[in-house]
Amino acid sequence: MSVDATTRSPAKRALTELEACVLGVVAERAPCTAYTVRSVFAESPTRRFSGSAGAIYPLVRRLLKQGLLEAETFPRGSRSKTSYTVSASGNDALKAWLTCPIDEDVIAIPVDPVRTRLHFLSVLTPAAQLRWLEEVEQGLDTQVEALQAEWRDDPFNTSYERLLARGTLDLVETRRDWVRSVTAFVRASVHDVH
Amino acid sequence: MSVDATTRSPAKRALTELEACVLGVVAERAPCTAYTVRSVFAESPTRRFSGSAGAIYPLVRRLLKQGLLEAETFPRGSRSKTSYTVSASGNDALKAWLTCPIDEDVIAIPVDPVRTRLHFLSVLTPAAQLRWLEEVEQGLDTQVEALQAEWRDDPFNTSYERLLARGTLDLVETRRDWVRSVTAFVRASVHDVH
DNA sequence: AGCGGCATGTAAGCTGTTACATGATTCT
DNA sequence: AGAATCATGTAACAGCTTACATGCCGCT
Numbered sequence: 454m455s456v457d458a459t460t461r462s463p464a465k466r467a468l469t470e471l472e473a474c475v476l477g478v479v480a481e482r483a484p485c486t487a488y489t490v491r492s493v494f495a496e497s498p499t500r501r502f503s504g505s506a507g508a509i510y511p512l513v514r515r516l517l518k519q520g521l522l523e524a525e526t527f528p529r530g531s532r533s534k535t536s537y538t539v540s541a542s543g544n545d546a547l548k549a550w551l552t553c554p555i556d557e558d559v560i561a562i563p564v565d566p567v568r569t570r571l572h573f574l575s576v577l578t579p580a581a582q583l584r585w586l587e588e589v590e591q592g593l594d595t596q597v598e599a600l601q602a603e604w605r606d607d608p609f610n611t612s613y614e615r616l617l618a619r620g621t622l623d624l625v626e627t628r629r630d631w632v633r634s635v636t637a638f639v640r641a642s643v644h645d646v647h
Numbered sequence: 648m649s650v651d652a653t654t655r656s657p658a659k660r661a662l663t664e665l666e667a668c669v670l671g672v673v674a675e676r677a678p679c680t681a682y683t684v685r686s687v688f689a690e691s692p693t694r695r696f697s698g699s700a701g702a703i704y705p706l707v708r709r710l711l712k713q714g715l716l717e718a719e720t721f722p723r724g725s726r727s728k729t730s731y732t733v734s735a736s737g738n739d740a741l742k743a744w745l746t747c748p749i750d751e752d753v754i755a756i757p758v759d760p761v762r763t764r765l766h767f768l769s770v771l772t773p774a775a776q777l778r779w780l781e782e783v784e785q786g787l788d789t790q791v792e793a794l795q796a797e798w799r800d801d802p803f804n805t806s807y808e809r810l811l812a813r814g815t816l817d818l819v820e821t822r823r824d825w826v827r828s829v830t831a832f833v834r835a836s837v838h839d840v841h
Numbered sequence: 842a843g844c845g846g847c848a849t850g851t852a853a854g855c856t857g858t859t860a861c862a863t864g865a866t867t868c869t
Numbered sequence: 870a871g872a873a874t875c876a877t878g879t880a881a882c883a884g885c886t887t888a889c890a891t892g893c894c895g896c897t
Binding site: 469471505507508529530531532534 | 883884885886887888891892893894
């Protein structure tokens with residue numbers, strides 16, 4: 454057979470989570486530099502991405518080469534600075550990423566290091582279990598308080614953003630309450646023995 | 648200076664999350680094969696680890712070489728089968744991993760692909776937003792129902808396990824309610840326009 | 842003049858996945 | 870006898886982090 458006659462679109466492999474997030478961040482703050490994108494990830498309370506230079510700079514160049522980003526360079530001395538915006542096809546790609554596969558991976562029960570550790574907690578002595586639980590509980594308490602304070606001060610630009618923050622707060626509260634109930638349970642078990 | 652005179656312990660680098668989980672799983676089901684460990688990860692509702700052969704078999708051999716696991720091999724034809732148990736120092740390592748660094752990474756707000764997408768949802772048209780939200784809501788509903796059914800049927804070995812399951816259920820319910828409230832908000836915004 | 846934040850970049854490595862490949866055992 | 874499941878293994882790669890390296894710019 455001969456080569457396919459239809460014009461091939463440029464690869465169109467699905468975006469990775471980081472690629473999509475970079476597009477999203479640039480969409481929000483355009484025009485902005487790769488450094489700005491880096492800072493957003495670095496300062497995010499979620500630890501998903503570190504915003505490491507080794508990840509961002511090559512990735513941004515790749516998105517540019519694929520036509521998903523547009524660039525404007527400002528020469529300054531021997532090194533130049535580049536500002537990026539999302540192109541029309543970049544916007545399409547972001548939309549496609551958002552809607553395309555609603556399947557399992559997105560919906561699945563989120564990964565939670567605390568849950569993992571709770572699962573194996575029984576290998577510790579009850580006293581050590583309580584020490585750990587109390588430390589975690591305290592950490593989660595300060596986290597909840599910080600988010601509650603943010604909620605009260607309302608530094609959000611839109612009511613949608615405020616709604617998202619509310620959901621995050623609800624989740625960490627639920628998580629904290631969970632750890633609390635486990636602590637109570639372990640404490641009760643220890644008391645029963647005596 | 649000359650070489651440090653004190654006897655060096657064998658590396659003692661902190662365990663990775665997967666290494667610790669493998670130790671934990673073997674601790675629960677010992678004696679068991681690497682294949683069993685693989686199945687546990689593969690069948691887990693959490694998608695953290697796939698239980699891929701390429702990860703598990705080399706890892707188990709490494710833990711064995713470090714003395715954290717003990718092995719018993721049963722020859723059968725040209726290939727043999729190996730059962731593992733956690734050694735005393737393996738148990739110590741697991742305990743150390745559980746208690747050691749309670750810091751940020753463990754406590755941090757868990758990664759949630761749905762939250763990520765909610766954050767960028769505004770790039771879609773309101774209609775597309777609702778389509779996506781409804782699909783996600785439905786997926787989360789079936790997930791909640793499955794966990795509720797499991798809760799009712801109570802297939803748990805210990806009341807501690809039941810407590811852990813309760814916490815997971817609370818979390819996914821909170822998450823579902825969050826998505827619900829976002830849907831309601833978007834629907835209201837659409838109505839306001841008309 | 843020097844320090845801190847802005848800005849860009851690369852090399853090496855860690856950790857896990859995908860995909861393939863093979864053989865043993867059990868069930869029907 | 871054939872299929873499903875148990876069991877082990879490897880090679881290639883994907884995706885991101887760590888650590889390093891450099892230079893510009895504004896402030897004090």
